[in-house]
Ligand SMILES: Nc1ncnc2c1ncn2[C@@H]1O[C@H](COP(=O)(O)OP(=O)(O)OP(=O)(O)O)[C@@H](O)[C@H]1O
């Protein structure tokens with residue numbers, strides 16, 4: 001009888017490919033690329049989540065002002081950027097909705113409103129786009145332009161971002177073709193002469209060319225040229241007659257790119273200076289950076305190092321403002337997802353009710369603005385200011401912490417004050433920890449350690465003096481006890497042992513005395529003698 005397996009050509013190929021891959025030390029599972037760590041199969045049957053997203057797109061009815069209001073809940077300032085993004089988003093999804101309703105529209109020409117967001121670091125560029133994607137619930141893929149390489153052999157191929165989008169859409173290409181692609185650090189692929197080295201970055205230019213094709217319209221490969229698993233899966237699909245789409249069209253994807261664009265302001269300023277020849281208004285000299293960025297023209301971007309065709313595909317430009325200390329204060333107090341809220345939750349995790357008074361918030365915001373890293377400075381300063389509290393308080397009985405500017409300015413003083421105020425309760429907590437150790441020891445080894453009051457006091461004082469937890473002290477002091485007590489118990493049958501002052505002061509000496517004593521115990525000798533008889 002013929003072996004049925006051999007009659008299946010796909011299986012034949014799969015086993016020889018399996019062998020080949022095994023020799024190359026590559027693990028692969030046919031028929032289930034996800035299990036092998038590969039991309040999800042494209043154009044999977046839409047599941048509930050994709051259906052829900054498609055339904056949301058079909059019912060898209062938001063107005064730009066509604067989108068702006070949503071962004072206002074999370075992002076402070078950036079009025080202009082919110083306006084631009086709200087309009088771009090609403091236009092894009094209204095168009096998408098129409099394309100879904102009437103597929104013939106898909107083939108008609110449509111001028112996409114790809115957006116470029118400029119502005120200093122940490123002011124909400126990425127955050128704005130993340131909030132938008134969350135609002136619509138559409139597939140959203142994000143990448144740093146610095147990851148891309150021209151060929152894709154060394155780094156990330158620009159089409160990988162499209163494949164990421166398909167992954168985010170759970171393999172549903174119909175959904176992914178209307179997704180949002182966000183590329184951060186776009187200024188880093190400008191092919192300008194890089195300051196110190198003076199070399200021209202040619203790979204940046206190549207990446208721009210590849211990206212502009214995506215932004216305009218291209219059939220992006222769903223399978224990476226360097227993805228061996230994917231290639232093998234494609235062969236298998238062909239063998240099995242599966243006809244999945246091999247490419248995805250990028251015409252209806254919305255591209256938003258952003259970057260800090262350090263140095264662009266100088267280029268714009270020089271241009272304005274040149275054109276104003278001698279008549280430059282005094283006010284111009286004082287003009288804030290944002291005003292210059294708002295005046296950016298294609299020629300400035302080209303001088304910055306972008307290809308004209310590339311910058312031409314990003315018709316909508318907007319600049320985000322820098323954040324001063326009042327804005328940072330607003331972020332802490334008003335933004336729905338502020339980092340302060342995160343700290344409140346962190347403390348809540350230890351049963352501590354945390355409150356920051358307005359003067360402390362002002363102090364944090366003012367320190368953070370000195371960092372010059374936008375809202376990211378808030379994280380740095382909050383962490384630095386609250387580090388000691390976060391470290392110390394979870395091990396105390398403190399269940400309420402209210403910090404003001406003085407508390408933050410002199411943390412050691414504030415902590416010792418808190419400690420003094422809570423000393424009695426803290427000692428009680430440490431006594432409970434001795435009981436907890438006793439319980440664990442009994443559960444693990446079956447022996448009950450009866451600590452005398454005096455012994456507990458010694459342990460508590462030791463914990464306070466050495467700043468070590470009761471758990472660490474007890475585990476260190478009594479680390480050999482279960483061995484010794486087992487020996488003693490083998491002689492006496494005892495399972496309960498008193499731990500007194502002497503035992504905690506020199507546990508090893510006490511334990512060996514117990515062992516020696518019991519091994520010399522006349523009753524024990526007698527019992528052993530009887531056993532021998
Ligand atoms: N305007 C803002 N309102 C509220 N929170 C903000 C704002 N700007 C930044 N944040 C907070 O700071 C974090 C970092 O901001 P984000 O990632 O948007 O910076 P960015 O402008 O993209 O900076 P970079 O140019 O370095 O990428 C956000 O996750 C958010 O928590």
Ligand SMILES: [Mg+2]
Pocket residue numbers: 125126127184185258
């Ligand atoms: Mg960013």
